[in-house]
Amino acid sequence: MRAKADLVLDFWDVGQADCTVIRLPDDRLFIIDVGRMGSPLIDWLADRSPRPQIAAIVLTHNDSDHAGALPAVLDLLGRNVETVWMLRDRPSALEPFAKIFRRVAAEESKGLIVRRLEDPAVLWEDPARGLRIHVGYPTFTANESARRANDTSGLILLEHNGDLLCAWPGDLPVHVVADRVSPRRPHLLHGPHHGGPTDFKGVNRDRFRNGVETLSPQLGFISVGSKNTYSHPRPGYLRLLAHHGCRVVCSQITNACDRDHFRNDIPVFEGxxxxxxxxxxxGTPCRGAWRVRIRAGELEIDEFSQVHLNRVAELKRPLCLKGRGWTAREPLPW
Ligand SMILES: [Zn+2]
Ligand SMILES: [Zn+2]
Incomplete structure (x- = not known):
């Protein structure tokens, strides 16, 4: 039997929202964003017996699609949650943020550790395995001067001996991610912003394009809801990623890729x-949830990737296969 993976990364399908659950070597969980109120994460945690120990919950920012389920997670797990890392970027009088702050503050008085999510905080590390999760953004001053929440989303970085394995930028603009990690390239890039980066259009469009090229991730996970009203994911973004050699996986299918699956709620693959x-x-899953294991600094994609890919190749116009970087019918590049 193969040795246990160092880390198991579960990129959840939580609709138009974000949630990643990482299993650490000591079996505690490390969660990056929790999804909306009613997130499937809650039911899954409620099913576990005994209840899992949570080393940390990290909220990239306090929008409801990333942080909405936090009060419910704390209701359910209470003292099993050791630390919450979050931005303190919103007026606490504003609902629904007030609800999240109140709930966190109540738990803090009972011993929960609450920390400010800010570069250069180290969120977790395992020096023997060469693994480290840390914050790449925002800095203190960027956080103070932000006018829009997405612009100062936390950027969470997982590295192995300095090699950048994964980046979770929440809803950050792509060019900010590129500026922060360059010249390193993440093997896997999450999102950002559900496949509709905020710099995709407008004054920063050139910096966006250069940013995608600078990052050129090998793998991308787009956490997107079938019925989102924002036209996410942006076909042009997926094309650009693919053009630079990225293999993109979306949690749910949208009208843009296949109208029949979308209209008739036919899953491509129930990950x-x-x-x-x-x-x-x-929503209707395309990949649904996706699992990536980390073993000695290498990313291993789960065993369902080929079957998902074969089904994607049958879709009307799968956006993820539109680029020049890599085409359908070729064997998986990993
Ligand atoms: Zn947001
Ligand atoms: Zn979001």
Missing amino acids: SGALGLRAPRT
């Missing part, structure tokens, strides 16, 4: 069930 995770109550 959540296949991996033993809960599926969200809305």
